[in-house]
Amino acid sequence: MNNNVTSQYDFATHIDRRQHPTKKWQQYAADVLPLWVADMDFVSPPPIIEALARRVDHGVYGYGDVAATLRQALCRWSRDHYDWAIEHDWQLWIPGVVPALNLAALAFSEPGEGILTVTPIYPPFLKVADNTGREAQQVALAEPSADGEPWTLDLDRLEAAIKPNTRVLLWCHPHNPTGRVWSAEELAGLAALAVRHDLVIVSDELHCDLILDAERSHRPLGQLHPELAERLVTLWAPSKTFNVAGLSCACAVIADETLRQRFQQAGAGLMPGVNVLGLEAAVAAYTECEPWRQALLEELNANLALVERYVERWPGVTLSSPQATYLAWLDFRRSGLGESPQNHLLEGARVALSEGRDFGAPGFVRLNFGMPRTWLEEALNRLDGVLGA
Numbered sequence: 550m551n552n553n554v555t556s557q558y559d560f561a562t563h564i565d566r567r568q569h570p571t572k573k574w575q576q577y578a579a580d581v582l583p584l585w586v587a588d589m590d591f592v593s594p595p596p597i598i599e600a601l602a603r604r605v606d607h608g609v610y611g612y613g614d615v616a617a618t619l620r621q622a623l624c625r626w627s628r629d630h631y632d633w634a635i636e637h638d639w640q641l642w643i644p645g646v647v648p649a650l651n652l653a654a655l656a657f658s659e660p661g662e663g664i665l666t667v668t669p670i671y672p673p674f675l676k677v678a679d680n681t682g683r684e685a686q687q688v689a690l691a692e693p694s695a696d697g698e699p700w701t702l703d704l705d706r707l708e709a710a711i712k713p714n715t716r717v718l719l720w721c722h723p724h725n726p727t728g729r730v731w732s733a734e735e736l737a738g739l740a741a742l743a744v745r746h747d748l749v750i751v752s753d754e755l756h757c758d759l760i761l762d763a764e765r766s767h768r769p770l771g772q773l774h775p776e777l778a779e780r781l782v783t784l785w786a787p788s789k790t791f792n793v794a795g796l797s798c799a800c801a802v803i804a805d806e807t808l809r810q811r812f813q814q815a816g817a818g819l820m821p822g823v824n825v826l827g828l829e830a831a832v833a834a835y836t837e838c839e840p841w842r843q844a845l846l847e848e849l850n851a852n853l854a855l856v857e858r859y860v861e862r863w864p865g866v867t868l869s870s871p872q873a874t875y876l877a878w879l880d881f882r883r884s885g886l887g888e889s890p891q892n893h894l895l896e897g898a899r900v901a902l903s904e905g906r907d908f909g910a911p912g913f914v915r916l917n918f919g920m921p922r923t924w925l926e927e928a929l930n931r932l933d934g935v936l937g938a
Contacts, residue, residue, distance in 0.1 A: 558841055560591050560848045561921050577901045582928040585903045587725065587876060589792045589919035591845070596837035597791060597830045604829045613825035615642045622835035623785070623800060633772035641801040641813060642823050646755055646784045647673045649801050650719060653782055654681040656815035657749040658716035665710060666719040667702065668909030669726055669878070674719045675909060686715060687909060690727070693869040700727040700869055704738040711746050718748045722770060723756045726878040726908055726915045728871020730765040733773065740774040751782045758790040758842060761850050762872035771804065778804040782812060787834035790842060798827025849875050852918040852925055859929045863936040875919035882912035890914055898931040
């Protein structure tokens with residue numbers, strides 16, 4: 550670890566998050582350490598805190614608008630980090646990625662038509678069809694192999710799951726919860742299937758700025774496959790990377806004007822404007838916070854290494870190490886704890902993890918390691934007391 554980088558920023562302070570209503574810390578009793586919802590416990594980057602303070606000092610918080618500086622900032626970020634030349638007018642700034650998933654179903658399918666996704670998957674994906682009166686369609690990823698191959702996309706299995714009424718594929722890239730950074734071959738196969746079956750792809754690329762594996766890099770689906778422009782919605786946000794999820798600010802990047810209009814019309818009267826503080830935070834994130842992001846990645850890699858060391862000594866528990874995100878997807882199916890190890894560990898260790906069943910995968914749990922290391926060590930020691938050999 551390059552301590553000259555990480556020492557500039559505070560990743561160690563324990564912030565008392567229970568002093569304000571907080572979903573992560575108030576879902577469970579006060580003696581429980583929460584490592585569940587994808588919400589880091591690190592202090593947000595100093596430039597974001599400073600930008601928010603300046604905006605609060607203005608004193609007026611009326612309806613906001615998306616500044617040209619924000620559109621320019623995302624264009625530069627996309628070009629500099631991913632070699633993807635997006636345009637100002639491709640950007641539809643929205644209050645969040647989850648509402649966008651549901652809007653996409655309304656915009657690009659009719660009632661009763663199919664919304665397809667792969668499992669395991671971030672739980673809101675699995676609720677879109679029911680929320681919008683569509684048919685829920687799912688297909689399982691191929692599980693990690695004994696020789697160390699990670700979770701993979703089985704293209705034959707995916708194609709077999711596509712029905713005549715399938716209209717939308719909800720895609721997660723990088724993947725939550727497994728942490729996979731999809732290969733160029735997997736993405737090429739996915740793109741070909743979308744064209745062949747006339748599907749709209751909604752690509753949630755929320756964790757693209759959190760690549761942990763030095764041998765991997767994120768390639769936006771729209772950059773790799775420009776032929777998808779007429780059928781692709783890319784969802785982007787500073788929320789996970791810069792720990793500003795509560796400011797409700799995201800962007801749907803849609804190159805095709807017709808597709809963009811359909812998405813926009815689906816949200817008319819349903820989607821509020823973006824939080825004015827979220828817009829300020831986004832500008833600061835994409836213009837001033839790259840050094841902080843690099844330090845964060847070092848911190849997360851060190852935390853992941855700690856998680857891996859503990860998992861190695863837990864009988865019947867396996868981890869296919871995430872290549873991205875700050876989330877570890879743990880397989881407990883051979884641990885003897887049954888289909889809901891989350892409940893067993895909550896009671897026995899007083900540590901809250903995300904329930905695998907909610908992701909379409911009973912017997913798994915998701916562990917969030919985006920927190921000060923001393924907290925993480927305490928949580929892992931508690932788990933070790935229950936799971937250790």
